[in-house]
Amino acid sequence: MNRTTASASFSVSFTVGLYGVAFGAAGIAAGFSLIQTCALSLLTFSGASQFAVVGVLGAGGTALSGIATASLLGIRNALYGLRMAPIMKFRGWKRVVGAQVTIDESTGVALGQSDLGEDAMRQGFWLTGIGVYIFWNLFTVVGALGAQAMGDPAAWGLDAAVPAAFLGLVWPRLTNKKERTLAVSAMLLALVLTPLVAAGIPIISTALLAVAFGWKVRK
Amino acid sequence: MEGAQVSTIWIAVIGTSLIAFGLKYFGHSVPEKYLSNPRALRINTLIPIALLSALVAVQTFSDRSKLVLDQRIAGMAVAVIALSFKAPFPVVVIGSAASSALTFHYLK
Numbered sequence: 001m002n003r004t005t006a007s008a009s010f011s012v013s014f015t016v017g018l019y020g021v022a023f024g025a026a027g028i029a030a031g032f033s034l035i036q037t038c039a040l041s042l043l044t045f046s047g048a049s050q051f052a053v054v055g056v057l058g059a060g061g062t063a064l065s066g067i068a069t070a071s072l073l074g075i076r077n078a079l080y081g082l083r084m085a086p087i088m089k090f091r092g093w094k095r096v097v098g099a100q101v102t103i104d105e106s107t108g109v110a111l112g113q114s115d116l117g118e119d120a121m122r123q124g125f126w127l128t129g130i131g132v133y134i135f136w137n138l139f140t141v142v143g144a145l146g147a148q149a150m151g152d153p154a155a156w157g158l159d160a161a162v163p164a165a166f167l168g169l170v171w172p173r174l175t176n177k178k179e180r181t182l183a184v185s186a187m188l189l190a191l192v193l194t195p196l197v198a199a200g201i202p203i204i205s206t207a208l209l210a211v212a213f214g215w216k217v218r219k
Numbered sequence: 220m221e222g223a224q225v226s227t228i229w230i231a232v233i234g235t236s237l238i239a240f241g242l243k244y245f246g247h248s249v250p251e252k253y254l255s256n257p258r259a260l261r262i263n264t265l266i267p268i269a270l271l272s273a274l275v276a277v278q279t280f281s282d283r284s285k286l287v288l289d290q291r292i293a294g295m296a297v298a299v300i301a302l303s304f305k306a307p308f309p310v311v312v313i314g315s316a317a318s319s320a321l322t323f324h325y326l327k
Binding site for chain 1: 227228229230231232233234235236238239240242243244245246247248249255258260261262263264265266267268269270271272273274275276277278279280281283284285286290291293294295297298299302308309311312313314315316317318319320321323324
C-alpha cells in the first residue's frame with residue numbers, strides 16, 4: 001500500500017466525516033428520528049442530498065419534493081461513476097459496494113492520485129470511499145444524539161446551523177460571475193415563491209434557473 | 220422547524236436512498252458517450268448551486284410558508300463572514316449556531 005495515497009485518503013475521510021455531526025444535528029432539528037437520520041447516512045450516503053431531504057421536509061415539503069431535490073443533487077454521483085468506471089472496472093458485488101461509495105471525495109482523491117498510476121487511484125478510491133462511509137456514519141450518530149439531548153433547536157442555534165451548512169457547501173462552487181449570479185437569483189426566486197406555492201416547490205423550481213443559465217456557453 | 224409526519228419521512232428516506240444508489244450504480248454501468256453531452260454537463264454543475272442557494276434562503280428567511288426575519292439572520296451573517304475569511308466548515312457551522320442562539324436568547 002502506498003503511503004501518500006493512504007494518508008490523503010485518511011485525512012479526507014476524517015475531515016469530511018466530521019461534517020456528519022452537522023448532518024446528524026440537522027436531521028433531528030428537522031423532526032427526523034435518530035433511526036431515520038442514521039438511515040439516510042447509511043443508505044443515501046451523499047451529503048448534499050441528505051441535507052436537502054431533511055431541509056425540504058423540515059420546511060414542510062412533501063416526500064416527493066424532498067426526493068426530487070435530493071435526486072437532482074445526486075446526479076453528479078452518476079457522472080463520477082462514469083469517470084471512475086474505466087479505472088475501477090467493477091464487476092458483481094464489487095460494483096454494488098463501489099457504487100455506494102462513489103461520492104465527491106472518493107472520486108476526488110482517486111483522480112488526485114493519477115500521477116502515481118492506476119493502482120494508487122484504485123487504492124485512493126476504496127480507502128477514501130470506505131473511510132468516509134465509516135466516519136460519516138459514526139459522526140452522524142454523534143450529531144443526532146447531541147441534538148436530541150439539546151431540545152429546542154432554536155435555543156442552540158441549530159436552526160441557523162442548517163442553512164450555514166448549505167452555505168458552506170455552495171460557497172466553494174461559486175468560482176465565477178455566472179455562478180454567483182445564479183446563486184443570488186435562486187435565492188430570490190425561492191423566497192418569492194415561498195408564500196405562493198407548497199413548501200419544497202420553491203427549492204426544486206430553481207433547477208430551471210440552472211438549466212437556463214447552463215443552456216448557452218457564456219462566462 | 221416543525222416535525223414532518225413520520226410516514227412521510229420514511230417514504231422520503233427510502234425513496235431518496237433508492238434513487239441515490241440507482242444513480243451511482245448507473246454511472247458505473249453505462250458507456251460514457253451517453254452522458255458526455257457538454258450542455259448536460261454544464262447544467263449539471265449549476266444545479267447544485269441553484270438548489271443549495273435556494274435552501275440557504277428558504278431555511279434562513281422562512282417559517283413554513285411565511286417569510287420571517289429572526290435570529291437566523293445573525294447566524295447567516297456570521298457564516299458569510301467566516302466563509303469570506305476561508306474559515307473551515309466546522310467553524311462556519313458552529314459560529315453560525317452560536318450567534319443565532321445568542322440572538323435568540325437576547326430577543327426572547
